[in-house]
Amino acid sequence: MNSQMKQVYIVVSDLHFGGEECNHKEFCCFLEWICGLENQPETVEYKDKKITIENPAKIILLGDILELWNPKNGDRVNIIKDCMRPLTLLSNINCDKIYVLGNHDDSLDGLEGKVGCETLVNGTKFYIYSGHYPKKDKRSGVARGLQIGNRSYFFLHGHQFDKKQAIIKLINKFWDPLDWFQDIFHIKFTKNHWKENFVIFLCLLLGGRYFLWSGFLQFSFWSNLVWAMSTGFFALSSIPGIVASTQGSIYNSMKPIDKTAEQVIENKYYQRSKETIDADVVVFGHTHFASSYELKSETRNKLFLNSGCWVGNDKDIDGKKCYANTFIFLDETGAYILTWRGSGKIECIEAFN
Ligand SMILES: [Mn+2]
Structure with missing residues (x-):
């Protein structure tokens, strides 16, 4: 990587x-466009501004890239396909890639620090960060942002702001029921024949109950x-199939989805007192x-x-318009x-400069 490369x-x-x-198909077109x-x-163009989009020096994948919690039909093969x-x-x-894990892919956290040593064919690198990017300073324990232009930036998936997710994470430390069922579901015999x-x-x-217990x-x-x-x-060869095919609705019921940045920060979803990001x-x-x-405070916005x-x-x-892609x-x-509008068309939703 060229050290003189612009911060993009x-x-x-x-x-x-x-x-x-x-x-994923739209995303592939988008990647070809980046290339x-x-x-x-x-x-x-945005209002009276002109934004020049140049070849990035880094691409940041900010979490929930792989759907390890709830793949289509409960089948992890669909993740590989997509x-x-x-x-x-x-x-x-031609740029380095930084993958910061989210809640749906946090089971990859064992890969942190292990992927960065793999240089890709074109000499670029792929890093995995389990919590946030950049990492906390080891000595001071402060999570300091990355200076780009006249602002410093900090990147994290955002489930850290979500209390429900914190409770789930705590329980999952001991036992993650859906993941446990997913693992058993992926035994071939269970996956192919769970209905029978x-x-x-x-x-x-029922037969056993009738014959054995009725005397x-x-x-x-x-x-x-x-x-x-x-x-x-x-039971073990069928119940995981039932869980895998219904867990979609369980997850949908706990989705933190469709909250604006303002709602995340203002509805006590985000704990200001625990602020440790500089x-x-x-x-x-x-x-x-x-x-x-924009969160305004006496010390710093x-x-x-x-x-x-x-x-x-x-x-x-x-x-409010909630855009996809x-x-x-x-x-x-x-x-x-x-937002990517397809076929190389880009629209700016908001600009901060
Ligand atoms: Mn998420």
């Missing part, structure tokens, strides 16, 4: 590869044991609503930028929230 960043979050409504920036920068092409395109782009297995399980359970027939200890073990086996701008995702909010998502379509929420562009002139 592109940030995307919440791609949810493998998920129900993932826009083209190396030869031909693009200009976008991310093969985008990851190939991404690695070909469930019928057998019910027959064994209609007398069984030995051993036949009881065989019955109990086979009932248990078919930066002018906090870039986050998680709520799927590309938006901004802080700007919050939400990078939105690549899931579903544009929506109108309480009279959004990204944040940062350079020395400022920060811009943009």
